[in-house]
Amino acid sequence: MIEGYSNRGEGIINVLHLGDDPEQLNNVKRFLEEMEECLKIESIASPAEIPSMLLNGTFDAILANYGMMERNGIEFEERVRRIKDIPFIMYPGTGKAAGADTSLRGAEAQHETDPRHFRVLADRLVDAVKKDREIRQQGVSLEVFEALTRGSDLQSTLGEVLRVVQGALDTEAVGIRLQEGDDYPYFVFDGFHDEHIILENELCATDLEGQMMRDDVGNPVLDCMCGNILRGRFDPSKPFFTEGGSFWTNSATELLASTTVEDRLVRTRNTCQGEGYESVALIPIRDDGETLGLLQMNDRRPGCFTLEMIGFLEGLGKIIGDSLGRDSRGRETLGELGLYRETLRSAPIPSLIIDPDDLAILDASDSAVQWAGIPRERLLETTCHESLAGHDSVCDGYGEACPIMEMLERRGRNSSAVNPRRGDDGEIRLIEESVSPIRNPEGSIERALLTFREFKTPSLPR
Numbered sequence: 001m002i003e004g005y006s007n008r009g010e011g012i013i014n015v016l017h018l019g020d021d022p023e024q025l026n027n028v029k030r031f032l033e034e035m036e037e038c039l040k041i042e043s044i045a046s047p048a049e050i051p052s053m054l055l056n057g058t059f060d061a062i063l064a065n066y067g068m069m070e071r072n073g074i075e076f077e078e079r080v081r082r083i084k085d086i087p088f089i090m091y092p093g094t095g096k097a098a099g100a101d102t103s104l105r106g107a108e109a110q111h112e113t114d115p116r117h118f119r120v121l122a123d124r125l126v127d128a129v130k131k132d133r134e135i136r137q138q139g140v141s142l143e144v145f146e147a148l149t150r151g152s153d154l155q156s157t158l159g160e161v162l163r164v165v166q167g168a169l170d171t172e173a174v175g176i177r178l179q180e181g182d183d184y185p186y187f188v189f190d191g192f193h194d195e196h197i198i199l200e201n202e203l204c205a206t207d208l209e210g211q212m213m214r215d216d217v218g219n220p221v222l223d224c225m226c227g228n229i230l231r232g233r234f235d236p237s238k239p240f241f242t243e244g245g246s247f248w249t250n251s252a253t254e255l256l257a258s259t260t261v262e263d264r265l266v267r268t269r270n271t272c273q274g275e276g277y278e279s280v281a282l283i284p285i286r287d288d289g290e291t292l293g294l295l296q297m298n299d300r301r302p303g304c305f306t307l308e309m310i311g312f313l314e315g316l317g318k319i320i321g322d323s324l325g326r327d328s329r330g331r332e333t334l335g336e337l338g339l340y341r342e343t344l345r346s347a348p349i350p351s352l353i354i355d356p357d358d359l360a361i362l363d364a365s366d367s368a369v370q371w372a373g374i375p376r377e378r379l380l381e382t383t384c385h386e387s388l389a390g391h392d393s394v395c396d397g398y399g400e401a402c403p404i405m406e407m408l409e410r411r412g413r414n415s416s417a418v419n420p421r422r423g424d425d426g427e428i429r430l431i432e433e434s435v436s437p438i439r440n441p442e443g444s445i446e447r448a449l450l451t452f453r454e455f456k457t458p459s460l461p462r
Contacts, residue, residue, distance in 0.1 A: 009186075010015065010275065011185040012040055012303070013036075013038050013039050013040065013060045013061065013125065013126065013129050014040050014042070014057070014058055014060050014061075014303070015032075015039060015040065015041050015042070015057045015059065015060065015061050015062070015063050015125060016042055016044065016050065016053055016054070016059045016061070016062050016063070016365065016377070017029065017041050017042065017043045017044070017062075017063045017064070018043075018044055018046075018047060018050065018062065018063070018065075019043065019045065019064070019065050020046075022190075024065070025043040025045070026043075028041065028043075028063070028118075028121075029041040029043055031115070031118040032118055032121065032122050032125070035115075035118055035119060035122045036122045036125075036126060038126065039122060039125060039126070041063075042057070042059075047076065049206065050062070050080060050083070050182055051083055054080070054083045054084040055083065055084075056301070057301070058170075058301055058303050058304050059084070059086060060086060060087070060132075060133075061086055061087040061088070061089060061125055061128060061129050061132075062080060062087070062088045062089070063089050063090075063091070063121075063125065064088070064089075064090050065090065065091055065092065066090050066091070066092055068386070077090075078387070084170075086129075086132065087125075087129055087132050088122075089124055089128060090123060091117075091121055122308055128308060133308070133309075134141075136168060137312050139168075139349065140165065140168045140316070141315070141316065141319065142166060142349070142351065143164045143168075144161050144165070144316055144319055145319065146436050146449060147160040147161045147164060148161065148319070148320070148323040149436075149438045149439060149449075151422070154187075155187070155188060155358035157185060158176050158188045158320070159188045159190075161176075161320060162174050162175070162176060162188055162189070162190055164189070164299075165295070165313075165316065166190060166191070169297065169304075169309070171191075171297045171298070171299050171304065172191050172277075172298060172299040172301075173189075173190070173191030173192045173196075173277070173296075173298040173299070173302060174189065174190055174191060174295070174296075174297055174298070175188065175189035175190070175192060175295075175296045176188050176189070176285070176293060176294070176295055176296070176320075177203075177230070177284075177293045177294050178292060178293040179292060179293060182204055182212065182220040183202055183203055183204045183220070183222075184203055184222070184226070184230055184293060185201045185202060185203075186201055187293070188202075191298070192276070192298070194205075194273065196275060199269075199271055200224075200226075200269070200271055202232070203222040203223050203224065203226055203227050204220045204221070204222060204223070205220075205221040205222070205223045205227075210356075213440045219231075219358055221234055222273075223266070223267075223269060224266060224267075224268050224269045225247050225266065225268055225280075225282060226282055226294060226296070227266060228247065228264075228265055228266050228282075229245060229247055229282045229283075229284050229291075229294050230245065230284070230290060230291055230293070230294060231291075232245060232284075233265050233266065234247070234265070234291070235265065238257075238263060240255060240264075242310055242311070242314070244284070244310075244311070244314040245284050246278060246281065246282060246283045246284060246310055246313070246314055246317075247280070247281070247282040248280065248282070248305050248307075248310050249279065249280050250271060250278065250279050250302050250303045250304065250305055251278050251279075251280075251302050251303075252277060252278050252280055253273060253278060254275040256268070256273060257271065262439065272298055276300045277298040277299065277300055277302035278295075278299070278300060278301065278302040278303075279297075279298070279299040279300075279301060279302060279303065279305055280298050280299075281295075281296070281297040281298075281310060281414045282294050282295075282296055283295040283296075283297075283310070283313045283314055283316070283317045284314075284317055285317045285320050285321045285324070286317065286318060287321035287322055287324060287325030288323045288325060290325075292321055292325070293324075293325050294317075295313065295316070295317055295320070297313070300426060314447070323344040332407075335450065349365070349373045349451050349452075349453060350365055350367045350368035350370075350451065350452050350453065351365040351367070351368055351449065351450065351451045352364050352365075352368055352384060352449075352450045352451075352459060353438070353447050353448070353449060353450075354384050354404060354435075354447065354448040354449075354450050355448075356404060356407075356408060356445055356447065356448050357445065358383065359383040359384050359385060359394065359404065360382075360383055361379055361380055361382055361383065361384055361387065362380070362447065363380070364376060364379055364380065368452075371452075372387050372388070374387070384404070384450060385402075388421055388431075388433075388452070389419070389421060395419065396409065400417070400418065401417035401418075402417065403415040403416050403417045403433050403434065403435040403450070404435050404448050404450065406435075407435045407436075407437060407445075407448065408445065414434065414435065414436050414437075415434070415435050416432060416434040416435070417432075417433050418430055418431065418432050418433075419431060421452075429454050430452070430454070431452050431453070431454060432453055433450060433451070433452045434450070434451050434452070435449065435450050435451075436448070436449045436450050437449075
């Protein structure tokens with residue numbers, strides 16, 4: 001039966017297309033989907049439909065013709081991004097709002113049926129979405145690292161990790177299971193109803209007499225697909241398993257209808273599907289080959305995941321597992337953690353690791369090096385006040401707020417400040433500097449993570 005199942009959404013880019021001409025909408029959809037199989041276009045004719053579509057759909061980008069935007073394209077884009085911050089691409093259109101000049105509209109119509117035009121448009125969409133995903137993933141990885149290092153206790157730390165991942169992926173329900181005795185109950189969760197937690201908290205299978213069932217080597221038998229992932233039972237030749245040992249589906253209904261118990265390697269309880277969840281992902285949390293738990297992502301909307309996204313989540317599972325393993329073995333300092341350095345270097349937000357004792361810069365993201373305008377080697381020989389502000393002592397001595405000093409005075413609470421800074425182009429801008437503590441196993445502040453970005457005065461919604 002498995003031949004009838006395909007994990008729809010693998011590599012798919014969902015585009016919301018706005019236009020006011022039916023022929024134009026059909027042409028754009030047909031040509032773009034023919035040129036790029038990964039593009040799936042959904043068309044609407046009114047800007048008023050966009051908010052509900054974005055809130056209820058899983059779109060990766062918005063495509064709109066200039067004519068629909070009249071003279072308010074940039075303002076409209078800003079309003080849309082407040083709902084969902086995804087790539088917004090505009091192109092010449094032939095719709096009713098494009099103008100009354102028939103010669104101009106004729107030229108635009110010829111342009112719109114030119115295959116070269118659609119090739120460029122398809123490339124723009126694919127490149128914009130890929131870049132957007134890369135930036136988001138780098139940012140989420142860094143935020144997860146920050147959460148794992150600054151948390152005061154495990155429950156609040158993993159709760160913050162869930163908040164970051166859930167917000168970034170816009171997922172309805174999330175949870176982390178960790179081993180407790182023989183079972184793997186939910187340790188933290190958000191978005192699941194209480195009934196789900198009551199029904200699914202315990203995974204250990206029991207016999208008719210209520211006794212725990214064990215396998216041939218004495219391990220407790222774990223039910224359902226969660227049990228598969230926690231016990232390492234998976235077949236990567238199946239489209240719903242990965243080489244990394246994860247499970248995912250974009251349609252639980254289709255999966256159950258087109259696969260057998262033998263295909264799924266376990267008799268599933270089907271609670272998630274019964275509660276209406278269509279998109280489900282189960283990601284192992286491992287440390288040094290040992291499965292410590294799993295990360296669960298559920299959403300009632302179909303088509304929420306891609307194989308690329310699952311690979312990214314597997315990377316987060318490793319990050320979480322590494323952190324849990326270090327806590328159990330005696331945590332290494334972050335400066336010695338190569339994986340942290342690799343993620344820091346590629347962070348899209350300029351970021352520095354600072355020694356709070358002398359304010360020396362210990363490491364820097366590539367984006368911070370570019371902003372500072374000096375080679376990495378020279379940057380790592382300076383202090384933050386020298387490289388960012390050009391001062392020979394701490395910034396508060398020059399009448400400027402120092403978020404690192406404020407963070408230390410507030411006993412490790414996150415701090416931020418806005419100060420004028422000169423960039424590598426010589427221009428002076430207002431820069432928002434934010435600081436989070438990095439603690440050692442005893443809870444003392446060992447390092448500080450300083451991020452900075454140009455400060456923009458927020459505008460009111462229109």
